[in-house]
Amino acid sequence: MRVTGWGGCLAATGLLLAGCGGGPGGGDEKISDGKVVLAVLNDQSGIYADTSGRQTIEAVKMAVTDFQAKYGDKAASKTIEVKDADHQNKPEIANSKAQELYDRQQADVILDVPTSSAAFAVATIAKNKKKVFIDVGAASTELEGKQCNKYTFHYGYNSYMLAHGTGAEVTKDGSKNWYIVYPDYAFGQDMQKTFSAAIKEAGGTVVASDPTPFPNDNFSTFLLKAPNLDPKPQVIGTMQAGGDLVNLVKQYNEYKLRDKGVGLAVGLLALSDIHSLGSDALAGTRYTDMWYWNADEKSRAWADKFHAKTGKRPTANMAANYSAALQYLEAVQRGGTDNSDEVVKQLEGHKIEDMFARNATIRAQDHLLLHDAYLSEVKPSSEVKEPYDYVKVLKTIPASEAFQPRPDPACRL
Amino acid sequence: MLRVDRLSAWYGEAQALREVSMRVDEGEIVTLVGRNGAGKTTLLRCLMGLHGTYGRTTGTVSLFDEDISGLAPHRRARHGLGFVPDDRGVYATLSVEENLLLPPVTKGGQEPWPLKRVYETFPPLRERRRFPGTKLSGGEQQMLALARVLRTGARLLLCDEPTEGLSPLIVQQIGEILREVKAAGVTVLLVEQNVHFAATVADRHYLLAEGRIVESLDNDQVREREHELLEYLGI
Amino acid sequence: MLQQAFNGLVGGAFYALLALGLSVIFGMLGVVNLAHGAFYMLGAFGAFIALDAFGLNFWIALLLVPPLLGVAGIVLERLFIRRLTPLDPLYNFLFTFGLALILQDLVKREYGVSSQPYPRPQELDGTVDLGLFTYPAYQVFVLAVSVLMCVAVWLVLTRTRVGMIVRAATERPELTRGLGIDVGRWVTPVFGFGIALAAFAGVLAAPMRAVNPLMGADLIITVFAVVVIGGLGSVFGSVAAGFAVGLVSALGNLYVPALSQILVFILMAVVLLWRPAGLFGREEAFR
Numbered sequence: 017m018r019v020t021g022w023g024g025c026l027a028a029t030g031l032l033l034a035g036c037g038g039g040p041g042g043g044d045e046k047i048s049d050g051k052v053v054l055a056v057l058n059d060q061s062g063i064y065a066d067t068s069g070r071q072t073i074e075a076v077k078m079a080v081t082d083f084q085a086k087y088g089d090k091a092a093s094k095t096i097e098v099k100d101a102d103h104q105n106k107p108e109i110a111n112s113k114a115q116e117l118y119d120r121q122q123a124d125v126i127l128d129v130p131t132s133s134a135a136f137a138v139a140t141i142a143k144n145k146k147k148v149f150i151d152v153g154a155a156s157t158e159l160e161g162k163q164c165n166k167y168t169f170h171y172g173y174n175s176y177m178l179a180h181g182t183g184a185e186v187t188k189d190g191s192k193n194w195y196i197v198y199p200d201y202a203f204g205q206d207m208q209k210t211f212s213a214a215i216k217e218a219g220g221t222v223v224a225s226d227p228t229p230f231p232n233d234n235f236s237t238f239l240l241k242a243p244n245l246d247p248k249p250q251v252i253g254t255m256q257a258g259g260d261l262v263n264l265v266k267q268y269n270e271y272k273l274r275d276k277g278v279g280l281a282v283g284l285l286a287l288s289d290i291h292s293l294g295s296d297a298l299a300g301t302r303y304t305d306m307w308y309w310n311a312d313e314k315s316r317a318w319a320d321k322f323h324a325k326t327g328k329r330p331t332a333n334m335a336a337n338y339s340a341a342l343q344y345l346e347a348v349q350r351g352g353t354d355n356s357d358e359v360v361k362q363l364e365g366h367k368i369e370d371m372f373a374r375n376a377t378i379r380a381q382d383h384l385l386l387h388d389a390y391l392s393e394v395k396p397s398s399e400v401k402e403p404y405d406y407v408k409v410l411k412t413i414p415a416s417e418a419f420q421p422r423p424d425p426a427c428r429l
Numbered sequence: 430m431l432r433v434d435r436l437s438a439w440y441g442e443a444q445a446l447r448e449v450s451m452r453v454d455e456g457e458i459v460t461l462v463g464r465n466g467a468g469k470t471t472l473l474r475c476l477m478g479l480h481g482t483y484g485r486t487t488g489t490v491s492l493f494d495e496d497i498s499g500l501a502p503h504r505r506a507r508h509g510l511g512f513v514p515d516d517r518g519v520y521a522t523l524s525v526e527e528n529l530l531l532p533p534v535t536k537g538g539q540e541p542w543p544l545k546r547v548y549e550t551f552p553p554l555r556e557r558r559r560f561p562g563t564k565l566s567g568g569e570q571q572m573l574a575l576a577r578v579l580r581t582g583a584r585l586l587l588c589d590e591p592t593e594g595l596s597p598l599i600v601q602q603i604g605e606i607l608r609e610v611k612a613a614g615v616t617v618l619l620v621e622q623n624v625h626f627a628a629t630v631a632d633r634h635y636l637l638a639e640g641r642i643v644e645s646l647d648n649d650q651v652r653e654r655e656h657e658l659l660e661y662l663g664i
Numbered sequence: 665m666l667q668q669a670f671n672g673l674v675g676g677a678f679y680a681l682l683a684l685g686l687s688v689i690f691g692m693l694g695v696v697n698l699a700h701g702a703f704y705m706l707g708a709f710g711a712f713i714a715l716d717a718f719g720l721n722f723w724i725a726l727l728l729v730p731p732l733l734g735v736a737g738i739v740l741e742r743l744f745i746r747r748l749t750p751l752d753p754l755y756n757f758l759f760t761f762g763l764a765l766i767l768q769d770l771v772k773r774e775y776g777v778s779s780q781p782y783p784r785p786q787e788l789d790g791t792v793d794l795g796l797f798t799y800p801a802y803q804v805f806v807l808a809v810s811v812l813m814c815v816a817v818w819l820v821l822t823r824t825r826v827g828m829i830v831r832a833a834t835e836r837p838e839l840t841r842g843l844g845i846d847v848g849r850w851v852t853p854v855f856g857f858g859i860a861l862a863a864f865a866g867v868l869a870a871p872m873r874a875v876n877p878l879m880g881a882d883l884i885i886t887v888f889a890v891v892v893i894g895g896l897g898s899v900f901g902s903v904a905a906g907f908a909v910g911l912v913s914a915l916g917n918l919y920v921p922a923l924s925q926i927l928v929f930i931l932m933a934v935v936l937l938w939r940p941a942g943l944f945g946r947e948e949a950f951r
Binding site: 061062063064065066067069200226227228229230231232233234236237238240241258259260261262263266267270271272286288289291292293294 | 667668671672674675769772776777778779780781783784791800802803869871872873874875876878879882883913914915917918921922924925
């Protein structure tokens with residue numbers, strides 16, 4: 017449903033009267049409903065509420081502020097609103113919330129959407145309604161494969177990036193034998209597959225891989241089993257997230273497996289997880305990240321602004337949403353309209369360089385953002401100089417290597 | 430000693446007792462006779478104060494001229510009421526001895542029986558004092574339930590169908606125990622379907638039908654009308 | 665293998681402590697306390713807050729947090745649960761369920777969903793040589809303390825007058841009142857004690873498990889299965905089933921990882937088919 021002109025003014029509330037002030041012939045005629053609405057649809061109460069959640073909405077609002085400061089009166093839309101909804105990581109809720117956001121809240125783009133099954137649901141809605149969807153939070157490569165469509169973008173990271181960063185790099189570094197432990201649901205299974213492939217490609221072996229219950233608070237069985245496997249794995253690759261990951265790492269340390277020569281690599285690690293465990297619990301653990309707040313001046317400057325606003329350090333996911341929102345607004349600015357087809361045209365193949373996305377391109381064939389990723393290591397507390405300063409970047413994985421080198425042939429936009 | 434005045438009770442909307450008035454004098458054994466569903470058990474439970482969780486009651490119950498209608502069950506027990514439910518109420522998770530030790534001694538009642546006297550009077554209980562209560566036979570369980578009340582020094586025993594499901598020999602034993610209880614100075618209000626048994630142990634009888642006391646009978650009347658009564662009771 | 669079995673018992677210790685409290689509360693009050701997991705979570709958060717805000721170490725938290733939450737439980741029983749008990753059991757069911765959600769969300773609001781850091785007590789940082797294998801000292805401690813706690817509760821229940829009254833009131837609350845015992849007076853402390861046990865388990869869990877608002881909700885589902893397996897209201901049954909379920913799920917994870925998610929519930933279904941009242945339950949409890 018697209019509402020234009022007076023109809024939109026009547027249907028809308030007082031908030032946007034300013035945008036309609038000039039009537040249908042005003043400066044915003046190319047902007048639907050006289051305003052641009054960015055909607056953040058994510059997990060605000062479940063396991064991803066701290067890695068994305070409400071803080072992500074703040075990051076998106078910062079993008080709006082920065083955009084308005086940059087263009088002032090020249091901005092394509094004078095009114096830009098940020099809405100949000102909680103999808104509780106459930107595809108059916110994501111489905112109905114996405115429809116509501118696009119139809120009733122006049123959202124022009126939906127952002128974030130962690131949990132791959134929920135992201136697929138939103139992608140389908142975006143396709144049917146011809147509205148832009150930029151996913152940040154979900155890991156599945158199917159978003160740019162089987163599930164891809166003209167209006168859906170995948171922005172930030174995916175399981176390929178995590179696996180080929182961590183899996184391949186750690187293997188090349190000498191830890192050839194892996195024991196993979198993964199939670200028994202879609203994300204874990206997908207991670208297990210991509211990691212195994214990446215490890216084999218790099219010349220390593222997956223000695224064993226075990227699914228674990230989800231959620232689970234006792235991983236002792238798997239951890240006790242690890243050093244007794246034949247051949248003995250040099251590293252345990254854990255694909256757990258959130259509370260499960262914290263449980264596993266606490267217990268990994270109890271059994272002193274690092275002293276027994278079994279290292280730890282984490283599939284998906286967020287800053288908030290390191291904070292939960294204390295950096296000593298994870299010191300030396302390697303993982304791949306799409307961004308780190310204290311990696312360089314540019315990141316740091318933004319993280320300071322974020323900190324001033326929220327009192328917290330941003331996770332990579334929050335920074336990615338900031339960037340996605342900003343690049344969406346830039347695309348509207350370039351095309352002069354929030355018409356979805358025009359925005360998609362503006363985004364496809366566009367080169368991006370901002371505080372988050374470095375050496376970045378949105379690949380036209382599958383709408384995947386290619387950008388630099390970072391092989392990182394958790395520092396021991398002796399090297400931590402300030403709160404949340406837990407990580408050092410070991411290596412920048414160039415944009416050309418960090419993601420799938422070729423688009424998935426299964427994707428037809 | 431016990432006076433019941435226009436006692437009515439309901440289960441939700443259904444009335445189970447209709448203005449029951451009766452009395453039990455000190456030293457008597459009185460039985461309540463009636464068909465299943467006549468309200469006998471409800472009456473005993475009302476006297477004990479245990480009906481409250483099911484529905485409302487009206488009327489008064491007094492013990493030694495003191496109105497106990499508003500008292501909680503454990504307070505009534507402490508006023509000298511002893512209770513034996515229809516399934517005897519022996520605890521499976523308590524040993525025989527613990528079953529005896531559980532209830533507190535009531536204030537100013539009968540002389541409470543010390544454990545020693547209980548065991549002397551009921552030797553099977555001593556033999557099995559470490560057993561879980563429900564490992565006893567039906568007769569022994571009844572023995573335990575009655576002994577438990579004697580130990581508290583209760584003055585009025587409310588006993589719900591002590592002979593139900595027991596063999597004639599055991600029924601006879603229970604009759605003896607009840608006479609012993611009476612000899613010990615305890616007054617008894619008995620719910621009983623077995624009119625023959627009732628006539629051998631009791632002094633007086635109330636016939637209960639549809640929640641009302643319809644007749645008050647003495648032993649001779651019961652013996653005379655035994656056949657009629659048995660027919661009426663459907664036994 | 666032995667090591668795995670031992671690890672199963674450590675996991676089982678948490679089930680046992682939680683199931684014990686749940687079972688005593690159910691027996692005595694007839695209330696299925698759906699907020700039990702939330703109190704386990706509050707126990708762990710109590711330890712975290714004690715350390716974070718007041719600098720009190722693990723040992724002090726272990727002594728302080730359970731009684732404090734026990735008192736909270738007593739207030740809860742006095743103010744709400746007592747009023748709802750005479751009504752349909754559904755009321756307390758819904759009340760405790762709602763309470764669990766409220767407590768979870770309050771903690772979530774304050775601390776977020778990610779886990780809070782909590783270190784192991786230094787004294788128990790090492791490993792212990794158990795003859796056949798070495799094992800992390802803290803886990804050995806958890807198992808020992810839990811077993812001791814269960815034994816202590818068992819002794820109180822079987823050897824004291826209070827225990828006798830609790831057993832009697834658990835089995836036949838109404839009759840017990842009829843025998844002159846003020847059951848109501850004992851209900852409140854028993855509820856408080858059950859809550860304190862959950863909090864105790866929570867404090868024990870803080871150093872080895874993720875301390876987050878959902879930790880109790882995730883665990884309590886298994887604990888309900890444990891209580892059902894052991895037999896509703898059976899104190900001994902819930903403790904035995906707690907350790908048994910710990911053992912079975914550890915070995916299940918090892919040999920049939922594919923089933924690990926549902927193993928406990930398969931066990932529950934099998935036990936219920938074989939003995940509908942649970943391993944140590946009595947049919948009477950369902951009258």
